[in-house]
Amino acid sequence: MTDDTAIDTRRREIATEHLLFKTMEYVEARHPGLLDFLEASLGHLGDPARDGTKDDEAVREVARRMIVGARAEGIGSSRT
Numbered sequence: 001m002t003d004d005t006a007i008d009t010r011r012r013e014i015a016t017e018h019l020l021f022k023t024m025e026y027v028e029a030r031h032p033g034l035l036d037f038l039e040a041s042l043g044h045l046g047d048p049a050r051d052g053t054k055d056d057e058a059v060r061e062v063a064r065r066m067i068v069g070a071r072a073e074g075i076g077s078s079r080t
Contacts, residue, residue: 017066024070039067 028034042063046056 020066021070021073025073028070035067035070039064 024034024038042060045060045063047054047059049055
């Protein structure tokens with residue numbers, strides 16, 4: 001049997017990531033520097049978990065990969 005909650009969560013994550021990347025593309029094209037700004041903010045990003053699964057650096061790494069991916073798609077500054 002398929003876990004409907006996991007499926008719904010996966011679908012929301014895919015949709016959210018798509019919309020986020022399109023928003024990043026739109027804003028960066030009109031106001032260059034967004035990705036640099038986001039990258040500089042990662043030190044403040046953390047995992048809100050209060051148990052053994054808490055891993056601030058893993059959360060930051062996910063965000064870093066998203067920024068790298070956005071730069072690779074050509075939507076970021078000249079740094080690639």
